[in-house]
Amino acid sequence: MVLRLRKASLCVLIVRYAKRTDDHQWLLQHKDVTDFESRRHLAMMMFPEVKEDYEELHEMLIDRSQLLAESFEYIVHAESEALHGGLFMEFKNEEATGPGVLREWFFLVTQAIFNPQNALFVACPSDRRRFYPNPASKVDPMHLDYFTFSGRVIALALMHKVQVGIVFDRVFFLQLAGRHISLEDIRDADPCLYSGCKQILQMDPEFIDSDALGLTFVREVEELGSIKVVELCPGGKGIVVNSKNREKYVNLLIQHRFVTSISDPVSRFARGFADILSKSGEHKLFFRSLELEDLDWMLYGSESAICVEDWKAHTEYSSYKETDPQISWFWKAFT
Structure with a gap:
C-alpha cells in the first residue's frame, strides 16, 4: 500500500538503481506498483548481459x-x-x-x-x-x-x-x-468459437434443455484432411449439454482448443x-512480471508516428551538410 502511494518515485528508483544481483521476485509479483519502464527493466535483468568482446x-x-x-x-x-x-x-x-x-x-x-x-x-x-x-x-x-x-x-x-x-x-x-485461459481471452484467437460459446451461455435455459442444439461433450478436430471426434471428458459422447452443465462444457471446449491441443x-x-x-527456471516469472501490452512494446514497438524532429536532432551526416538541398528535400518528404 505504501508503494502504491509512491508509485512514480518507486519506478524511477527501480530503473536507476535495481541491479542484476538483487532479488526482485517479491516486486515482480506486484505489477500494480510499477509502470512499463520499471517492469521492462526488471524483466530484462533476468537475461544475461550481452558481451562486448x-x-x-x-x-x-x-x-x-x-x-x-x-x-x-x-x-x-x-x-x-x-x-x-x-x-x-x-x-x-x-x-x-x-x-x-x-x-x-x-x-x-x-x-x-x-x-x-x-x-x-x-x-x-x-x-x-x-x-x-x-x-x-x-x-x-x-x-x-x-x-x-x-x-x-x-x-x-x-x-x-x-x-x-x-x-x-x-x-x-x-x-x-x-x-x-477464460472465454474472454480467446476473443481474438478464434472469434467464431468465442461467439458460439457466448451464445450457448446466453441461451434461454428451456431452449437449451430441449436439446435443440444436439451438443454433447465432444469436439470435432480436423487432422490431415479428416475429422476426428475427441471427448472433452470421460464418457463425453453420452453427456448432453444442458443449462446446468453448459459452463463446464464451454470451459472444457476452450481448454482443449487452446491448452491441451498445443x-x-x-x-x-x-x-x-x-x-x-x-x-532457466524463471521463464514463468518473466511472463508473469509483464502485461501483454508490455511484451507487445518489447517485441513490436509502438505504432505511433515517428517523431521527425527527434530524428533530425540525432542524425549524423557524411559527405553532406544539414543545409544541403538534398537533405532539405529528404526531411520535407517526411513532414
Missing part, C-alpha cells in the same frame, strides 16, 4: 537462401551457455557485420518462423501480427525442435533489445505465464526461452 559471442555465418534451416542448426544445437554472451552474425558472401546485420537477421528469421506457411504458428483473424502455436504443427516430425528454436530466438531478440515485428496472442502469453509446442517454446535466461 567478439571472442565471447556465438558466431553464425548464414546463407540467405537457407536462412531458416541454417539458423535452426546454429541456434538449436548450441549449448545454452554459448548463447548467453550474445551473437555475432554474418551473411555469406557479404562484408557487412555489426548490430545492423544482427537486427536484420532477427527480423528475417522471426518472420520466417511465424510465417503461416511453415505451419508452426497461427495468426489471429482480427490482428495478423498476433500469433499462437498451431495445433496442426505436428505434421512435421521436427516441429517440437522448431518450437525450442523459436523460444530461443525470441528470448535472444529480447536480450539484444531487437523488435521483430510480431506479438503473441493472449492465449499464448497466458500459457507461458502459467495462467488460466501443450507440447508451448512447453518446448518455454524450454527454449528459458535456456536463454540467467536462471
Whole structure:
C-alpha cells in the first residue's frame, strides 16, 4: 500500500538503481506498483548481459537462401551457455557485420518462423501480427525442435533489445505465464468459437434443455484432411449439454482448443526461452512480471508516428551538410 502511494518515485528508483544481483521476485509479483519502464527493466535483468568482446559471442555465418534451416542448426544445437554472451552474425558472401546485420537477421528469421506457411504458428483473424502455436504443427516430425528454436530466438531478440515485428496472442502469453485461459481471452484467437460459446451461455435455459442444439461433450478436430471426434471428458459422447452443465462444457471446449491441443509446442517454446535466461527456471516469472501490452512494446514497438524532429536532432551526416538541398528535400518528404 505504501508503494502504491509512491508509485512514480518507486519506478524511477527501480530503473536507476535495481541491479542484476538483487532479488526482485517479491516486486515482480506486484505489477500494480510499477509502470512499463520499471517492469521492462526488471524483466530484462533476468537475461544475461550481452558481451562486448567478439571472442565471447556465438558466431553464425548464414546463407540467405537457407536462412531458416541454417539458423535452426546454429541456434538449436548450441549449448545454452554459448548463447548467453550474445551473437555475432554474418551473411555469406557479404562484408557487412555489426548490430545492423544482427537486427536484420532477427527480423528475417522471426518472420520466417511465424510465417503461416511453415505451419508452426497461427495468426489471429482480427490482428495478423498476433500469433499462437498451431495445433496442426505436428505434421512435421521436427516441429517440437522448431518450437525450442523459436523460444530461443525470441528470448535472444529480447536480450539484444531487437523488435521483430510480431506479438503473441493472449492465449499464448497466458500459457507461458502459467495462467488460466477464460472465454474472454480467446476473443481474438478464434472469434467464431468465442461467439458460439457466448451464445450457448446466453441461451434461454428451456431452449437449451430441449436439446435443440444436439451438443454433447465432444469436439470435432480436423487432422490431415479428416475429422476426428475427441471427448472433452470421460464418457463425453453420452453427456448432453444442458443449462446446468453448459459452463463446464464451454470451459472444457476452450481448454482443449487452446491448452491441451498445443501443450507440447508451448512447453518446448518455454524450454527454449528459458535456456536463454540467467536462471532457466524463471521463464514463468518473466511472463508473469509483464502485461501483454508490455511484451507487445518489447517485441513490436509502438505504432505511433515517428517523431521527425527527434530524428533530425540525432542524425549524423557524411559527405553532406544539414543545409544541403538534398537533405532539405529528404526531411520535407517526411513532414
